[in-house]
Amino acid sequence: MKKLFLLWIVLGTFTLGAAFSNSAEAKGKVNLKLEEFDGGFFSIEKPRGWEVVTAGSCADFAFLMYDPGEPLRQIFYFGQVGPVYMSEQQKQIDYQYMKMGGYPILWFEMPVVNPLTPTNFLSQFHLIAQTEIAQTFMPQCPRLENFQIISALPQQNPI
Numbered sequence: 001m002k003k004l005f006l007l008w009i010v011l012g013t014f015t016l017g018a019a020f021s022n023s024a025e026a027k028g029k030v031n032l033k034l035e036e037f038d039g040g041f042f043s044i045e046k047p048r049g050w051e052v053v054t055a056g057s058c059a060d061f062a063f064l065m066y067d068p069g070e071p072l073r074q075i076f077y078f079g080q081v082g083p084v085y086m087s088e089q090q091k092q093i094d095y096q097y098m099k100m101g102g103y104p105i106l107w108f109e110m111p112v113v114n115p116l117t118p119t120n121f122l123s124q125f126h127l128i129a130q131t132e133i134a135q136t137f138m139p140q141c142p143r144l145e146n147f148q149i150i151s152a153l154p155q156q157n158p159i
Helices: 088-099 118-123 125-129 132-137
Strands: 004-008 034-038 043-047 051-055 062-067 070-078 080-085
Touching (some): 118 125, 125 132
Antiparallel strands (some): 034 043, 051 062, 062 070
16 A cells, blocks of 8 residues: 555645734735736635735645745635655655556655654655646645744644
């Protein structure tokens, strides 16, 4: 059995936005003018002038909203990301399989995330974003380079 894991990132669990740098904004005096964005099968209120990029549908739906004037200001959501490898051994097994004439494994360039924790996953997200499969899905996929965890809350494993 392949030790791959398809990580679901739920909007209520994971939505990221870049921090605003203006001192007035840092003091909480942000006065955003919102406008409706209608993507056909979903709608959202977004800051006026921001761009919206969508990809996928249903479970693999994703969107990225960003300020064209300051592209680091962004909010994004991915319904699912993956699969990623959970061990280097499994990645080597897949490599040997392909080397011996097996079918190409489309996700082979995905990184090993071991142990598979939210912290490790987010720390490796820049490697996921660089893959051909991610770039084909959404070329504007956020890189999350130099990502730092500020805090983490332990959560009991439901399994």
